[in-house]
Amino acid sequence: MTARSTRAAPEPKSFSGSLLDDVADILADVEPIAADPALGEISPKHDIFAVEKRKSWDKSTEARCNFEFRPRITPRAGLWFLSLWQKSLMGRTLTEIKSDPAEIPHFAEAVSDFLIRVLGPSLASGHWCICTSPKRRHKERNFASLICMEIHERLKIPFYEDVAFCHSRQRINAVFTLNRLPDEPNVIVFDDFVTTGSTLRGMHELLLPYNKTLLFIAGINNKL
Numbered sequence: 001m002t003a004r005s006t007r008a009a010p011e012p013k014s015f016s017g018s019l020l021d022d023v024a025d026i027l028a029d030v031e032p033i034a035a036d037p038a039l040g041e042i043s044p045k046h047d048i049f050a051v052e053k054r055k056s057w058d059k060s061t062e063a064r065c066n067f068e069f070r071p072r073i074t075p076r077a078g079l080w081f082l083s084l085w086q087k088s089l090m091g092r093t094l095t096e097i098k099s100d101p102a103e104i105p106h107f108a109e110a111v112s113d114f115l116i117r118v119l120g121p122s123l124a125s126g127h128w129c130i131c132t133s134p135k136r137r138h139k140e141r142n143f144a145s146l147i148c149m150e151i152h153e154r155l156k157i158p159f160y161e162d163v164a165f166c167h168s169r170q171r172i173n174a175v176f177t178l179n180r181l182p183d184e185p186n187v188i189v190f191d192d193f194v195t196t197g198s199t200l201r202g203m204h205e206l207l208l209p210y211n212k213t214l215l216f217i218a219g220i221n222n223k224l
Helices: 019-028 051-056 094-098 103-125 143-155 198-210
Strands: 072-076 079-086 128-132 164-166 176-178 186-194 213-221
Touching: 079 103, 079 198, 103 128, 103 143, 103 186, 103 213, 128 143, 143 186, 164 198, 176 198, 186 198, 198 213
Parallel strands: 079 213, 128 186, 186 213
Antiparallel strands: 072 079, 164 176
């Protein structure tokens, strides 16, 4: 008769806290198996629990702006644009900014003053107008459009709403269609926040065939 093994069975491991942490603890107790050369080397950098991927889903690190005046000219997505403020570690989140009606006159006043500094007396020539990129998620009470309406009142330059339409919500490689072509030869294209620059590039590709002089300006440069 074969003798039974007297080895004590391992105590069951209880799951406490995060399930993924508990599984990681269990795997840490398992002795590694010798690698089979035929299977190739297993990379130690393999993110078995998708920790890095889950970090990218974390929205608690939303971009912020402290509204310190830091004008810049930036190349992005194949064109240059001007911006007044930069993304910062402290300050209001971009969601808070866009949901606060008090920020509309704040943006409008700052951008108007900036345009006067940049363009000077030519603004009064009747050759300039302002427009925005297409409305996407917020078609009613659109933040950028409301700012441009106030800039129009302050600078007495035409504001063209809905110059372009976009039939999708995606920002990367979006294709715009022309809805209304401005009469003026010089067009200020305003965007409240610029991250990748793809929206501005879409407006550039849309209006360039019509021999318009384009000035791209952003409130907040959302990528350092």
